[in-house]
Amino acid sequence: MSRHDEIRQEMLRRINDGEWPVGSDIPHEMVLTEEFGAARGTVRRALSTLVEQGLIERRKRAGSRVVGQTSQTSKLHIPLIREEIESRGHAYSYRLLEREVKPGLHGIGTRNGLLWVRCLHLADGAPFQLEHRTINLDTLPQAAEQPFRVTGPNEWLVREVPATRVITRISAAAAEAEIAEILAVPEHAPLLIVSRETFMGEAHLTEARLSHPAEQYQVTTLSI
Template identity: 40%
Template sequence: MATTSYRDIKLDMLRRITDGEWPPGSLLPSEMDLSGHYGAARATVSRAMRELADEGLVERKRKAGTRVRPSPVRLMRMEIPLVRTEIEEQGAEYRYALVRSDIQIADDWLRARLGLEPGTEVRHLICVHFSDGQPYQFEDRWISLAATPAARTVDFRTSGPNEWLVGQVPFSTVEVSFSATAADDEQSHHLGCAPGDPLFTVERQTTWRDEGVTFVRLFHRRGHRMTTRY
């Protein structure tokens, strides 16, 4: 690959991180090796790596090299909460179940929500999270495979998409909405409540550089309490 633009180098390095070629914790090639790969000056590569470090994607240490951070990108100092942590911090035992997973063409409403091109494929996942054996959260999630190709083949049967996305995929903006909704038949079945019962609902959309990554609806039974720390 012949390019002298640090922006092009940075974008390609970002792609290799988000595609899983360089997974969290991995050691990146040296600046000298990368300058040879990209056909660019070492200073150009260094600038690209410095910007990735400033954005929280990689960590650079003198004599130890550059590694992909375990939890990339915290520019806004905002943490995407992990439901496992939420439950375990309450002293309860966490359990997870995947209800179903499929790959489909994004519906119009989802394309409009995430800014996706027509024909974009998404991975749709339905999951349930349990606290001490009781239903705690019903998760209805879509992941853009254009923004996150690696999500196509991930096995979510033992660990949920929430944990995988937080550990693997960067984000630059997050939009969160809260509402009260009524349980439909599927939600009531998995949450152990009656159809029509009120649910506390969180909608969360994450974006990386104006490209929609994932949209999720999280449903909780009556009485759920959410606490935010700043």
């Protein structure tokens, strides 16, 4: 355990034991620096981690204070669907349903159009995730050469394309007739839907709508 970890542990203990109650100011950096006998940078590193965790707040000239659970954030990690399925011990398979180039929309893909893909990811032969994928051919023209016949767009994107910004939306919906049939669930069965938009800088790269039968899938996040 590094020194800044030790210092952070001790700070956590003080918060936990009520020595630094929620809402109270904690000692200034220089005080802590002397007390722990460490350099200022080391103390600051411990404090920064606590800020990331959402346990303390820092304001210039006003010191730092302990906060409650308000600003608790978690990390959401959505792995490759193949890895997700294989990590559960199931056999992964893939089926391309549709692939076509469509004209652009709303200023996205207006020059080269949009590559539109619909495909299915299966676990032990049973439908697990229905993927509606749109790829912007203005920013990713190489995608036009990808058949996506034996592996999905995800695999290719992960291997080739870096992204700086991802927006993920998680929602629930009742399965419409067509989707219900593809996913082999009753009509109006609950679905868990993950929608992701991916950007590189300001450039829009791709968009995915991933529908799962609710019984088979849930999203889990861990704290920072």
